[in-house]
Amino acid sequence: MTKRKIPIEIDVHFKLFGKEPWEVIYGDRCVICNTRIDEYGFCSCGSDGD
Numbered sequence: 001m002t003k004r005k006i007p008i009e010i011d012v013h014f015k016l017f018g019k020e021p022w023e024v025i026y027g028d029r030c031v032i033c034n035t036r037i038d039e040y041g042f043c044s045c046g047s048d049g050d
């Protein structure tokens with residue numbers, strides 16, 4: 001496979017922060033979406049105004 005399918009949570013992070021999630025310094029996981037909270041304190045659901 002030559003094409004890399006990007007999971008939605010990664011795609012969201014890329015749109016939000018302009019870099020891949022593995023380039024972001026993560027902290028704890030969000031208890032709601034189970035995504036690790038990044039250096040800005042955001043997770044996948046945090047920016048969606050849950």
Ligand SMILES: [Zn+2]
Pocket residue numbers: 030031032033034035043044045046
């Ligand atoms: Zn979350």
